[in-house]
Amino acid sequence: MSNGSKVSTGREPLIRIVKREYNNKLIPGLIRAGALILSIIAGGLFIWAMGFNPFEAYKSIIRGALVGSARDPMSSIRSTIDIFVPLCVTALGLSCAFKMKFWNIGGEGQIIMGGVFATFFALNYPQIPRPLMLLIMLIAGAVGGALMALIPALFKVKFGTNETLFTLMLNYIAIYIVKYLIAGPWQRTPGFASIGKLDKNTYLYEINRQNIGWIAVIIVVLFVYFYLYKTKSGYEVSVVGESQATARYAGMNIRKIIIKTMLISGAICGIVGMIKVSSNHTLTEGIGGGVGFAAITVAWLSQLNPFIIPIVSAIISILQKGSTVMQMNMGISSYAADVLQGIILFCFLGSEFFVRYSLVFNLRIKEAK
Amino acid sequence: MTNTTYAIELKNICKNFGSVAANKNVSLNVKYGEILALLGENGSGKTTLMNMLSGIYHPDSGEIWIDGKHTVINSPKDSFKLKIGMIHQHFKLVDVFTAAENIIMGTEGFVGSSKKAAEKIKEIADGFGFSIDPNKKVYDMSVGEKQTVEIIKVLYRGARILILDEPTAVLTPQETEKLFKVLDNMRKDGCAIIIITHKLNEVMAISDRVTVLRKGETVATVDTKTTDIRKLTELMVGRPVELKIDRPETERSAEPMFFVKDLCVRNEEDVFALKNVSFELYGGEILGVAGVAGSGQRELCETIAGLMQAESGEITYKGENILHKSPAEIIDLGISMSFIPEDRLGMGLVASMDIADNMLLKSYKKSKGLVINRKPSRELAEKLVKRLEIVTPSIKTPVSRLSGGNVQKVLIGREIESNPNILITAYPVRGLDINSSFTIYNLLNEQKAKGVAVLYIGEDLDVILELCDRVMVLCHGEVMGIVDPRKVTKEDIGLMMLGNKLEKEGGAENE
Numbered sequence: 001m002s003n004g005s006k007v008s009t010g011r012e013p014l015i016r017i018v019k020r021e022y023n024n025k026l027i028p029g030l031i032r033a034g035a036l037i038l039s040i041i042a043g044g045l046f047i048w049a050m051g052f053n054p055f056e057a058y059k060s061i062i063r064g065a066l067v068g069s070a071r072d073p074m075s076s077i078r079s080t081i082d083i084f085v086p087l088c089v090t091a092l093g094l095s096c097a098f099k100m101k102f103w104n105i106g107g108e109g110q111i112i113m114g115g116v117f118a119t120f121f122a123l124n125y126p127q128i129p130r131p132l133m134l135l136i137m138l139i140a141g142a143v144g145g146a147l148m149a150l151i152p153a154l155f156k157v158k159f160g161t162n163e164t165l166f167t168l169m170l171n172y173i174a175i176y177i178v179k180y181l182i183a184g185p186w187q188r189t190p191g192f193a194s195i196g197k198l199d200k201n202t203y204l205y206e207i208n209r210q211n212i213g214w215i216a217v218i219i220v221v222l223f224v225y226f227y228l229y230k231t232k233s234g235y236e237v238s239v240v241g242e243s244q245a246t247a248r249y250a251g252m253n254i255r256k257i258i259i260k261t262m263l264i265s266g267a268i269c270g271i272v273g274m275i276k277v278s279s280n281h282t283l284t285e286g287i288g289g290g291v292g293f294a295a296i297t298v299a300w301l302s303q304l305n306p307f308i309i310p311i312v313s314a315i316i317s318i319l320q321k322g323s324t325v326m327q328m329n330m331g332i333s334s335y336a337a338d339v340l341q342g343i344i345l346f347c348f349l350g351s352e353f354f355v356r357y358s359l360v361f362n363l364r365i366k367e368a369k
Numbered sequence: 370m371t372n373t374t375y376a377i378e379l380k381n382i383c384k385n386f387g388s389v390a391a392n393k394n395v396s397l398n399v400k401y402g403e404i405l406a407l408l409g410e411n412g413s414g415k416t417t418l419m420n421m422l423s424g425i426y427h428p429d430s431g432e433i434w435i436d437g438k439h440t441v442i443n444s445p446k447d448s449f450k451l452k453i454g455m456i457h458q459h460f461k462l463v464d465v466f467t468a469a470e471n472i473i474m475g476t477e478g479f480v481g482s483s484k485k486a487a488e489k490i491k492e493i494a495d496g497f498g499f500s501i502d503p504n505k506k507v508y509d510m511s512v513g514e515k516q517t518v519e520i521i522k523v524l525y526r527g528a529r530i531l532i533l534d535e536p537t538a539v540l541t542p543q544e545t546e547k548l549f550k551v552l553d554n555m556r557k558d559g560c561a562i563i564i565i566t567h568k569l570n571e572v573m574a575i576s577d578r579v580t581v582l583r584k585g586e587t588v589a590t591v592d593t594k595t596t597d598i599r600k601l602t603e604l605m606v607g608r609p610v611e612l613k614i615d616r617p618e619t620e621r622s623a624e625p626m627f628f629v630k631d632l633c634v635r636n637e638e639d640v641f642a643l644k645n646v647s648f649e650l651y652g653g654e655i656l657g658v659a660g661v662a663g664s665g666q667r668e669l670c671e672t673i674a675g676l677m678q679a680e681s682g683e684i685t686y687k688g689e690n691i692l693h694k695s696p697a698e699i700i701d702l703g704i705s706m707s708f709i710p711e712d713r714l715g716m717g718l719v720a721s722m723d724i725a726d727n728m729l730l731k732s733y734k735k736s737k738g739l740v741i742n743r744k745p746s747r748e749l750a751e752k753l754v755k756r757l758e759i760v761t762p763s764i765k766t767p768v769s770r771l772s773g774g775n776v777q778k779v780l781i782g783r784e785i786e787s788n789p790n791i792l793i794t795a796y797p798v799r800g801l802d803i804n805s806s807f808t809i810y811n812l813l814n815e816q817k818a819k820g821v822a823v824l825y826i827g828e829d830l831d832v833i834l835e836l837c838d839r840v841m842v843l844c845h846g847e848v849m850g851i852v853d854p855r856k857v858t859k860e861d862i863g864l865m866m867l868g869n870k871l872e873k874e875g876g877a878e879n880e
Contacts, residue, residue, distance in 0.1 A: 016427055019386070231739050235729060238722065245716040248676055250730045251697030 016360045028355045035351035039344040046339060050332065057326055064325020065318040078210050080321040082279065085213040086111070086272045088313035090295035092224045093268030095304040097149075099228055100241040100261050106152065106167030107269045108292025109174035110145040114270025116178060117144030119283040122202040123186060123195065130201035137202065137274050145270015146263045148174065153262035157255040171292065178285045186283075197281050204278045213275045217310060220268055225306040227264070237261050301348055319344065374437035376401045376530050376561030377422065377453075382431035384417055391417040395431070395587050397580045401529070404552060404562045406572040406593070409582035410605055410802035415565045418582070419532050423455040424448040435530075454523025455532045458539075460515045462507045468514075469503035472522045486525075493524050497554045512661055513544035520551070530561045537571055538828065539662045542863035549575050567605075568829075569598045581605055606803055614810050614835040619818050621838070622652030626822045627791055632682035634668050634846075642668035643846045646682070650791065655813060655823040657837030657854070659830060661866050665846035666826045670795050673824075675699040686791070700731055705789030717780050720769035724761065725750040727768055728783055753782040757808060774805035785812060792816055795826040810836055830859050844868045 020027075044054035068075035090107050097104035118137040121128075128136065152166040179193070188196030204211040228234040236257045240247045247254050269292065276287050298316060302308035323337030375398040384392040392414045399405040409415050420426045422433065424442040433440055435451045442448050448455070462471050473486045487503050494501045499517050507515060516536060523531060533552075537545045552562055552575060566572060572579055573593060580590045581604040588604050602610050627650040636642035643665045650656055658666060671677040673684060675696040684692050691699055718727050728746035736742045750764040757778040761771055768776055781797055794813070798806040813836070817823055827833045833840055834854040842849040842865040850871025852862070865871060 230741060232733055232736075232741050233739070235726070235733055235741055239719050239730065242719045242721055243716065246719055246730070248696060249674065249716050251695065251700045251734075253695075253697075 017357050018360050020356060020358050031351050031354050032348070035347040036344075039347035042347065043340045043343045046343060047332070047336070050336060052330055052332060057330060057332065060326040060329050061319065061322030063322075064329070065322035074208065074210070076321065076325070080317050081210060081214055083320055084313055084317035085217055086276060086289075086291045087295055087298060087317060088217050088310050089220050089272045089275070090269050090291050091298035091302070091309045091313060092220045092306060093145075093265050093272070094292075094295050095299045095302075095306065095309065096224060096228065096237070096261055096268070097265040098299055099304055100237045100258065102153075102156070102241075102258060102262065102265075103164040104149065104152075104167050104262065104265055105164055105296065106149065106170045106266075106292070107295050108288040108290070109167070109171040110148045110266045110269035111273040111276065111288045111292055112171075112174040112178055113148040114141035114145040114273025115277045115283055115287045116174075116181065116273070117141055117270070118274035118277050119186070119195070119198070122198045122277065126199035126201070128201070130203075133201050134204065134278065137278060138271065141270045141272075141274025141277075142267040143270065145273060146267040148270070149262040149266020150259065153259045157258050171288075175285060175288070178283065178287065182283065182285060193285075195283055198277070198283075202278060203281055204275065211275075211279045213279055216271060216275060220271075221306050221310060224268075228306070233257070233260065297345065301345075316341075375399065375434065376403075376436065377563070378434040378437075379418070379422075380432040380434065382418065382421065382428045382433070384414075384421065384426060384428050390585050392421075392428070393585045395582065395585070397587060397590060399530075399561045399563055399578075401561045402556055402559045403577045404556050404564060404575055406576035406579045407563055407565045407582065408567065408569075408572055408579050408601060408605055410567060413582040413605075414585040415582055416534060417585075419455065419534060419563070419565060422448060422453055422532060449526065449528075452527055452529045453532065454526065454528025454530065456516070456519050456523065456534065456536060458534050458536075460519055462515060462518060464508040465506065467504050467506055468501055468510075468518045468521075471507060471518055472503075472525050476526060490521060490525065493521055497524070497551050497558070499551055511544075512539045512663070513541070513547070516540070516548070517551075529559070530563075531555065532563045532565070534565045535567075536564065537566065537568060541661055541866045542830065542859055543867060545571070569601055570831075572601065573598060583607055602803070610803055614807070614832060615814055616836060616838070617814055617818060619653045621654045622820065622822075624651075625649035626652045626686065628683070628685040629673075630683040630685070632669075632672065632684065633680045634665075634672050634677060635680055636668055641680075641846055643672070643679075646843075646846070646848050648841055648848065648851060650822045650824060652790075652820045652822045653817055654838040655817050655825050655836060656851075657833040657840040658824065658826040658843060659833050659840055659862055659866060660843035662828065664843040664866070666795060666843065668846070669843075670793055670826065673699075673704065673793060697734075703788070703790035705784045705787055705792050718768050718776065721767050723750075723767055724754065724759070724764045724779055727779060728753075728786075731783070731787060749783075749786060753779065753786070757782050757812075773799075774801040777801055777809065778805065781809060781812060785816060789816075789821060791822045791824070793824045793826075796828060797825075798832070799828065806832075830862055834859060834862070842866055842871075 040058070044058070047054040047057045064076060065080045066077055067073065068077065090111065093110075094104050094107050117140040121133070121136050121140050125133070125136075148170060149167075151170065152161070152163045155161040155166060156163050182195050183193040186195045188194055204213060206212065228237060236247070236252050239250065239252065240254055240257050244254055247257070272291070273287060277283050280287070294316065298309060298312050302312045319341055323340060324334075326332055327334050327337055378398040380396055382392050382395045383390070395414065395418055397405070397407070407415050407418070417426060421428050422442065424445045424447050427443070433442060435453070440451060442451065463474070466474070469487055469490055472490055490501070490503050493499070499521060501514070501517050501521065505514070507518065510518070516539070520531070536548060540548065549571075552564070555562060564575065576593045578590060578592055579596065579601060581588045581601065583605060591600075591604075629649075630647050632643055632646040633641060634643040646665070646669065648656070658669070660666060668677060672679050675691070675694055675698070679692055682692070683690050686702060686704065691702065691704075719730065725743065725747045728749045729741065729743070732746070733741055736745075747764060753759060754761060754764060759771070759775045759778050759782075761775060768779055771779070777797060777799075781794065784792060784794075792813075797809050797813070801809065813823055813825065825833070825837055837854055839851055840854045840857075840862065841851045842862055844866055845868065849865040849869065852865075852871065
């Protein structure tokens with residue numbers, strides 16, 4: 001029956017991929033720390049290859065992000081915090097939707113609409129006293145973001161539309177709405193697409209010349225943690241995210257949960273828009289500035305953990321602020337700074353593979369003659 | 370090749386998944402012209418072992434010898450070249466293709482020359498005694514026919530070593546018999562066959578030798594002629610086991626608790642999954658539901674639980690039609706469904722959550738306020754772990770890390786703790802070892818004694834016949850009859866499963 005010829009047998013593979021199973025949290029932590037170190041080394045090699053001193057470059061980043069000028073030592077930290085707050089709060093907002101496996105890519109648009117709603121009150125009712133004005137703007141911002149998030153949520157539960165595309169497209173609609181407003185009804189000086197400076201009583205309060213936007217970070221971190229892990233609604237979000245079939249089986253109203261969660265997610269992003277308007281003292285078409293997208297990366301790098309999100313946001317903000325300074329001081333092109341960021345992200349995302357799987361090298365090759 | 374060389378010889382195979390040893394020094398062999406039964410409880414490593422032969426996994430250590438040669442199998446393609454053919458539990462066929470198209474797909478000569486292929490298929494079918502219509506589309510086929518296509522597919526590609534993974538799980542007794550005849554013909558033709566199963570009577574009926582695995586290790590290899598079911602069970606479990614399932618006589622309620630009348634349900638493909646299904650369920654009884662997989666069992670469960678919309682009919686509970694109630698309202702009525710689909714964790718449990726959080730799934734709404742109170746669920750989890758002997762590092766372990774049996778215990782335990790009036794349980798012992806299965810049977814009997822109406826959807830006819838008070842047989846979504854399991858044989862039920870209606874409707878039902 002068998003023709004007796006040699007059967008083709010492959011050699012033992014050199015490397016095999018095996019799924020990891022462990023119970024302690026130390027190993028993943030070590031792997032991620034290793035990724036950070038690796039990314040610093042790889043980034044350093046890159047800078048060195050371009051003909052710069054990597055140590056100088058890193059020093060320049062750290063100093064640029066954290067150490068200001070002699071006259072105003074806090075100036076750098078202030079601008080780093082201004083990058084950090086929107087990024088962190090947006091990531092927290094998105095993580096609520098992501099926990100439900102609802103791919104809210106519309107953070108950008110939700111920020112913009114939050115800013116637009118807040119600006120509406122700032123422009124039209126400048127006579128309102130400052131504390132009340134800020135409260136109204138805050139609520140308006142939250143409502144603006146929530147409404148923007150409500151649209152894809154409604155279409156999802158009614159028609160089963162794909163939320164990824166839907167939220168992504170809405171970003172562009174939001175950008176065009178701002179463009180229209182600042183060049184149309186809200187234009188200050190004819191010929192300039194700008195609404196000009198807002199009235200003083202729409203500005204955020206400042207402590208030590210630092211606006212109080214960071215308070216939002218603390219409140220939102222606690223809120224998101226409490227909401228997702230301690231409330232019934234948060235429990236429902238986790239179940240829906242894991243398996244809609246199970247949620248239905250448990251008698252959950254999935255539509256309601258999706259809408260509720262998206263309202264919260266959008267409201268948090270909308271608050272970012274308000275903070276932006278209130279700290280920039282104006283509304284521009286660049287109000288989102290890509291934060292809605294960068295926050296997606298932050299949320300996933302933090303594995304949606306509301307306490308890790310501030311840490312990752314801080315690292316990214318330091319890198320962003322610091323690299324602009326590095327650019328100026330050392331004359332390294334701004335694209336090089338982007339490459340550096342790319343290397344860090346690559347190492348971090350790549351490390352997730354090693355967190356989940358390990359490679360087994362075949363040490364038995366010699367044995368098998 | 371001479372007959373003294375083994376078709377397959379495994380020597381000291383070890384395979385670990387993380388810290389878990391799935392196979393530990395497993396050795397077995399099978400000759401051409403022989404059927405070897407690979408017997409073991411679930412989780413004993415049978416499937417892992419076979420996956421190494423088909424190139425899906427790679428052993429950590431140990432040797433695989435095929436036709437007397439030391440070989441390394443890196444991929445299913447390698448395994449193919451070695452003339453090993455595996456028939457999986459879940460068929461891998463293209464629905465819209467015909468039998469012949471499925472069989473020749475992916476082989477040389479796939480394009481053109483279909484006439485030649487049809488001849489070859491016919492030759493194989495006639496040679497081994499298959500009955501097959503090469504031009505029938507797969508979606509028109511019964512489960513048994515699909516399996517036939519799978520088997521011919523591997524034979525067409527020249528397989529001489531066949532591995533069948535629980536081939537009879539989806540077959541009626543009649544289809545099983547047919548399959549065994551075919552396997553016998555293959556054996557006579559000189560094929561080497563490994564059949565994985567945990568049904569002991571089938572082992573006795575078909576195999577020449579039996580290799581028993583327990584907890585990943587080979588316990589023994591025995592000649593089928595010299596052994597019996599009792600001995601095999603002892604080898605499999607590791608100690609003597611009482612194989613009789615209890616059916617305590619209980620007082621059943623005078624009036625039915627629950628009526629289903631003329632229930633018609635269309636499934637996702639808009640085909641009738643249930644057609645005029647009517648039955649009554651009394652308190653204090655276990656009503657078994659038998660049927661070939663896909664006869665409407667899932668739809669029945671989901672319709673009762675409010676997850677699926679019925680087209681017409683009635684489901685009456687306490688004088689109220691519950692047909693258009695939401696799942697939440699039905700849960701509040703005390704109708705509890707522990708439905709375990711094929712992937713076990715798909716519905717009913719949240720895989721990434723721990724046992725305690727899974728306890729919350731149906732009860733979290735009852736606690737007052739916005740905040741969730743996790744204390745009762747933790748206590749309940751502790752209690753269940755102790756009472757049902759759930760093996761877990763702690764109640765904080767995600768249920769996805771538990772073995773199948775323990776997952777089932779978590780699920781059924783939670784449902785029973787909710788003090789249901791009606792308990793619907795589908796395949797509660799699927800994937801469970803004998804010991805755990807008996808724990809589940811006892812739990813169900815306990816519920817029955819408490820006056821709960823239990824609907825038991827099962828796949829093992831032997832179990833249904835021993836455990837249930839009445840048995841309803843479904844075929845293509847229709848009720849073929851409701852019988853008294855004490856008065857019918859397995860073959861009677863098998864005929865009904867194939868679509869033969871009980872002649873005297875309900876004759877055996879009322880004693």
